[in-house]
Amino acid sequence: xxxxxxxxxxxxxxxxxxxxxxxxxxxxxxxxxxxxxxxxxxxxxxxxxxxxxxxxxxxxxxxxxxxxxxxxxxxxxxxxxxxxxxxxxxxxxxxxxxxxxxxxxxxxxxxxxxxxxxxxxxxxxxxxxxxxxxxxxxxxxxxxxxxxxxxxxxxxxxxxxxxxxxxxxxxxxxxxxxxxxxxxxxxxxxxxxxxxxxxxxxxxxxxx
Numbered sequence: 626x627x628x629x630x631x632x633x634x635x636x637x638x639x640x641x642x643x644x645x646x647x648x649x650x651x652x653x654x655x656x657x658x659x660x661x662x663x664x665x666x667x668x669x670x671x672x673x674x675x676x677x678x679x680x681x682x683x684x685x686x687x688x689x690x691x692x693x694x695x696x697x698x699x700x701x702x703x704x705x706x707x708x709x710x711x712x713x714x715x716x717x718x719x720x721x722x723x724x725x726x727x728x729x730x731x732x733x734x735x736x737x738x739x740x741x742x743x744x745x746x747x748x749x750x751x752x753x754x755x756x757x758x759x760x761x762x763x764x765x766x767x768x769x770x771x772x773x774x775x776x777x778x779x780x781x782x783x784x785x786x787x788x789x790x791x792x793x794x795x796x797x798x799x800x801x802x803x804x805x806x807x808x809x810x811x812x813x814x815x816x817x818x819x820x821x822x823x824x825x826x827x828x829x830x831x832x833x
Contacts, residue, residue, distance in 0.1 A: 665780060
């Protein structure tokens with residue numbers, strides 16, 4: 626009989642399998658020196674995926690939102706956003722000969738987790754249920770920033786990382802974003818808007 630985690634409601638063996646997939650998919654995990662933080666990022670993604678019927682980040686289409694044009698994979702988007710964010714931080718720190726009040730570990734973890742809630746929006750079962758009864762459930766019933774914040778808090782990620790998941794998209798317009806959230810927001814936009822222009826996507830409505 627398979628043991629089920631009392632904390633996350635997922636079979637332990639299955640959770641470990643998905644965690645292994647996440648470790649293989651996210652290259653920028655290796656740049657997080659803090660093992661505890663790194664493993665919390667892995668756990669968060671594994672829980673979000675398991676709760677929504679996925680076994681890997683790349684089981685989701687490589688698009689900014691369901692139905693949008695695809696380029697690369699979802700894991701590449703997380704890695705790309707993290708690389709851009711680190712570049713922004715490094716360029717400004719080098720130019721000003723000053724240091725921001727957080728290290729690269731926290732920035733990379735935040736960037737890798739900014740779309741932590743996407744599995745809820747990409748779940749086929751969820752999308753079918755919302756389409757059948759929008760009046761009852763809404764469509765979607767919850768967007769990925771709020772869901773990502775929920776997962777981040779559930780697994781014990783730092784508040785700084787949770788805030789980035791919650792505030793990197795339009796929801797962040799209604800709070801005062803942290804410096805971390807601003808950098809990740811800009812990196813996220815830079816990734817998708819560059820691809821949008823590069824591939825000639827027209828009226829893709831990417832930024833939501």
